[in-house]
Amino acid sequence: MSIPSNSKSIRRTLIRGALVLLWIGLGVVTFIFARGHTLLVDNRNAEDGSYRAPDLIKVSVDGGKGLEFFRGDRDRFTVVGKKHTIRVEFSDGTPPFEGKFELPLENDMYMLSVPKMIRGIEPFVEIFHTAPEPRRDDTEEEDDFAFLREGGSPNSQ
Secondary structure (H helix, E strand, C coil): CCCCHHHHHHHHHHHHHHHHHHHHHHHHHHHHHCCEEEEEEEECCCCCCCCCCCCEEEEEECCCCCEEEECCEEEEEEEECCEEEEEEEECCCCCCEEEEEECCCCCCEEEEEHHHHHHCCCCCEEECCCCCCCCCCHHHCCCCCHHHHHCCCCCCC
């Protein structure tokens, strides 16, 4: 009993299609669960004075290497995935704080405020935007070669 060649090609096409869908699905899952972010951890007082940052703390994210933060410090961690844990150890004998948070997939850089998190103030994780450099107007730019057209030297002005 032999299978007609037409059904073999249909079966081969179906298997290849299933493999392509499997690879696409694997890519989507990898993107979602292995997405990297830069997390800025901030230990600063509130601008309005509503809370104070701890004097000296040691912070570790996802069980990684801990970094020491004095009041007013900010440092960065590189994290992978959506769900993360943070551990804050205090130098004054206060019991350690452990918390969980999630980072959305949309942006690359987030800032976590430790003082807000330990006090339960929402939102303690915010999108971090770098300040763009101001553009100079073309009319304000100096002409570095004007002295050549005027026949002088750059120091004679």
